[in-house]
Amino acid sequence: MTNTKGKVLFVATVYTHVAAFHLPFMQLLQGKGYEVHAAASPDQGRKEEVEAIGVRCWEIPFSRSPYSLKNWRAFKELYRLFKSCRFDLIHVHTPVASFLGRYLARITGQGPVLYTAHGFHFYHGAPLRNWLFYYPAERLAARWTDGLIVMNREDYDSAVKMGFRSGENLFYVHGVGVDLKKFAGGTGINIREKLGLGKNDIVVTCVAEFSAVKNHTFLLQAWSRFIARTKDTFLWMAGDGGLRPYFERWVKEKRIGRVHFLKFCRDIPQVLQETDIFVLVSRREGLPRSLMEAMAAGKPVVASNVRGNRDLIDHGRTGFLVELGDVEGLTGYLELLARDENLRLALGRAGREKIGDYSLDKVLAEMDAVYSRYLPG
DSSP: OOOSSOEEEEEEEEHHHHHHHTHHHHHHHHHTTOEEEEEEEOTTSOHHHHHTTTOEEEEOOOOSSTTOTHHHHHHHHHHHHHHHOOOSEEEEESHHHHHHHHHHHHHTTOSOEEEEOSSOSSOTTOOHHHHHHHHHHHHHHGGGOSEEEEOSHHHHHHHHHTTOOBTTTEEEOOTTOBOGGGGSOOOOOOHHHHHTOOTTSEEEEEEOOSSGGGOHHHHHHHHHHHHHHOSSEEEEEEOOOTTHHHHHHHHHHTTOOSEEEEOOOSOHHHHHHTOSEEEEOOSOOSSOHHHHHHHHTTOOEEEESSTTHHHHOOBTTTEEEEOTTOHHHHHHHHHHHHHOHHHHHHHHHHHHHHGGGGBHHHHHHHHHHHHHHHSOO
């Protein structure tokens, strides 16, 4: 690999995160003449996708849990990497990897460090343990952070309180970007037909990792009420994650009808094209790309009233926000949209218009401006 301008390192806990969110930004830097590296754990796969674009990958055994002993080994291996190679810019992501990466970069004399907060783990309504652990950790790591990138207003306000200065070392960007053209149409594969659904059936879709944070229990509680009031309505649940088998059993044991667990696939544009209503009821978010993708596809959305979702949804104009735990409220919004096609179309159009600010092209330009502040010429 030829080094023309310098070396840039992306650090994240797992390669699935890198592959899902950062390939366009790596290619941006490659196009500007920089040699791009990545350091993450390969445990969940997708490292080969990062290597396929010419990025040099280092295997660092991070664990998402800050209490895992694996992170001590990750600390030692990342330290070894930093002692053997100097990077002109390091861009860190995810809590554990970003904390270790920032500390080790400082003590080994690396170049500037950028940190993208995809959603601070301390937030309005967060458990007390999050505030007791993550807030002090972020305050400590702030001294090792040359530039902080945030993507929602609550995190922006928190960063200001921690001493970051807008335009100097604090930057607001519109998420990780959505390829609007990709979601303007699907592949033509008829998923409804495969599942035995008609074109007039109402499909409600949730695309989310099966984890406690994504709050599928709340959705299924509302779905049980919803199907008792409606006909020809179906729920598609797409995603992977450790809790998927649990929810598959839960739906079967409780005999919750009209639920389809889609196999994890990357043809989400087609799924969204065949969707009538999109729903995401997470307990917390940074700035959810699945919600942005649904809006890019012109779909009305119903989401929990939490940080990140609030940044995207104008209640009553592009979708609806519902309070966590308000099962009847969630049921009501789904029922309202299922019965009113004109409302679905109007909200979908407004959402597609708003999401233009979050397009990949615009976010690439925003990040290019940030990178230019810290990279050698």
